[in-house]
Amino acid sequence: MNRLHPLSAATYGLQYGLIWLWIPMALVLLLGALVDSISPAWSPLAAPLGFVIGVAYGVAYYYRFEYAITPDTFDVSSGVFARRSREIPYGRIQNVDVRQGVFQRLFGLATLSIETAGGGATEATLNFVSESEATRLQTQIRRRTAEVKNRRGRRREQESSPDDQSESVADRSEHPNDAERTSSDQTIDGTGDPGVPEPTSNRSRELDPESPLASGVGRRRQHRLFDLEAKELLLYSFTSFRPAAAAAVLGLFFIATDTFLELLVVVAQPVGGPESLGEGTTTDYGILTLVSIANGVVIAYVLSVAYTFATYYDFQLGRADDDFVYERGLLQRYSGSIPVEKVQSVTVTANPIQRAIEYAGLWVETAGYGPDSNGGSQSAVPLAKLGRVHRFTENLTGVETPKFQRPPPIARRRYLVRYSLVATVVVAISFGITQVTGLERWYLAAVVFAGVPPAAHLKYVNLGYYVGEDHLVVRRGFWQRRTTVIPYYRIQTVSTRRSIFQRRLGLASLVIDTASSRTLFWTTPTIYDVDLEDARDAHGTGRKRLQSALRQRARDDDLGLDVDFTASSKRSDDFI
Missing domain, CATH: 2.30.29.30 (Pleckstrin-homology domain (PH domain)/Phosphotyrosine-binding domain (PTB))
Incomplete structure (x- = not known):
């Protein structure tokens, strides 16, 4: 059995120490209200005792947390007093995410999360393992998961009738190009023509050898499908708006209401706002209201741009067998996979500004996907030219060019x-x-x-x-x-x-x-x-x-989706 990184002991100790810090204080205050001999003034003296107990519990939790890779399962044991042992079969594992925050990247650490079939919650989380250990675990778990899937596929082939097998061979012989396409590298410009060299750009560069997209998953060869260029990243950041940014501005306003009000009054004064709160006419306060709303919108937009840029910085999407493999993030770095067998639908998104400049995004909706997705929605192509996104969608799903019907007038x-x-x-x-x-x-x-x-x-x-x-x-x-x-x-x-x-x-x-x-x-x-x-x-x-x-x-026994969605398409670009 293996343990987490030693820094986990300090982290858990500090975490539980801060939590238990308040327990003795609350007990002393409660008892002081019920028993005359106990003074509420003792509560500050009880706080260090709670902190020491919490630190001891956090260190004990670190020593009691163990994990191991076995031939058939990934095992995790945790708990100080109430022990919990989990054996996660590789056949149920859908995704292995690696996340690195700013603090973790400074110290070469990472958090590894394991998602299983049909579960929206994380099955197991390893906080603070070394970056190399996270890559090793991610690689081995993915390889063993792929081996289980391959064994199931071979078993189904053996159970199928000889006629079905011969028919399948005949189909492959009639369409040799399809087999070649799925086993060869594809360009990401949508042409799929191996005779045309890739353009000298951000897309044509080799992946970072340290990147999960280039590390290799056992014998699973990985192919790059899409890189988000700097131009596309900036366009996506400036043409998108995150509602969470508006919520963040409102939250800051309620936390520091007086400070914000004083600042808004100062900003509104040059355009006719009141000199101070409590003074001024109705018109002055009307101007203050309009200026405050405008400032709130601008601040929320700036936060949205910064958040989108940091989240999708250096976005890369690849494929490994029947899985999408992605990596993204500036301050927090994410890497993981999207199992194609879990994809439920594919959505092309575009707001009015993006449609005006002929750009769009491509999202996939999955069943019970992990915590770093948008509640089951994961971006496959954050933003790209409209025609490319149309071809990606058609090649990914095999859908014919739709002829939409509108509602009646x-x-x-x-x-x-x-x-x-x-x-x-x-x-x-x-x-x-x-x-x-x-x-x-x-x-x-x-x-x-x-x-x-x-x-x-x-x-x-x-x-x-x-x-x-x-x-x-x-x-x-x-x-x-x-x-x-x-x-x-x-x-x-x-x-x-x-x-x-x-x-x-x-x-x-x-x-x-x-x-x-x-x-x-x-x-x-x-x-x-x-x-x-x-x-x-x-x-x-x-x-x-x-x-x-x-x-x-x-x-x-077909997945119904083609993970190599960058191949050439003969269909029309008139999709949305």
Whole structure:
């Protein structure tokens, strides 16, 4: 059995020491309120005792934490008083992530996380192992996991009939180029032509020998699929916005409200704001409010740009057998893999600015994927030219170029009424504010009605769906347009949803559910406001093709996705 890095003892000791520091203090304060002989003034004297006990517990936890690689399982034992022993079979391991924070990179340390099938939580975490040990464990676990998958594949081949085997050989002989393509290195410019040299650029450089993308996973040969160039990284940083940045600004405001208010007053003074809080006219405070909102937006945007740049710095994506292998991060370095067998759907994303400059991103949604993903959504291509992303999507999923159907025109009328009601509420709120404050001209808020028709139209034109032979494609959203490709065999349920207003208009929405995780910002793919008969037809077609896809996949034992999505494509670029 192996132990963590010795620095883990100090870390656990400090962590538990700070936690236990407050326990004796709380006990003394509680007993002091109940027993007269115990004075609450003793609580500072009890704090060092709790800290010493916590440090001792943290050191004991370090010595009681052990791990080992066995022929069939990865074993972890932990716990000081209540022992917990886990034997994780390699066949259940889906991903092995290595994460390095700033402190860890300074001391050559790393954190290794192991994810298993069907679990959204981390199965095992090794805090503070050496960087070389993390690479060794990641390499050996991946190699043994691949060996288990290969043994299962050979077992299934042996159980298949001789006719099926001969047919498979015949198929390979008729399409020798396919076999060559999957076993050879591919260029990442989408041409797939081995006779054309790669351009001399950031993409053509060799991977860092220390990188997990170049380290090799046992006998698994790794191929580079995509590198995020400096230009693409900057475009992605400046054209994206992270809602977490706005939450961070609000959090800082509530933590240091007085300091922030004083700063905002100083900033607003040159443009007509009040001299100080408690002084000034209604107009002065109106200017202060507008300036404060503008400053908050700018600060949140700057934080978003910095966060995106640091997160996706030096992003690299490769493949190792049937897994995607990635590495990214500036201050915190992440490396891990995305099992193709866990991919549920593929989504092309683009906001209005990215669409205007003809760029887009490609995300994959996985079932129960690890903690460094966006709740099951993982970026495969953060940002690239629109045409390349289209080809990547088609080659990855095998989907034909979709011919989208839009909802009936009556749906646009529904959005017009909906947004008109929202505008009415805004005007009503403005009127209410003028009744309790000194503000006037509440009717100026009626300008929001000017945005109702374009908002309803943009909502309508950005909706669409396509029922293909092997895939269902759903498009929705204007500010963040998402085009999701869902193989039929990944669909778990297709449900029809009708609100009171939809029933009156003869409309319905179809909710397509897969096993992928959901987050606050990534909702279930939904076909909105289609004609009821069209919804029923799509529902029935999807159910029939789901059963056919499952039977076909059971016969072929096919992943359904091609991890080498950079090969050439003859399909149209008209995807989203």
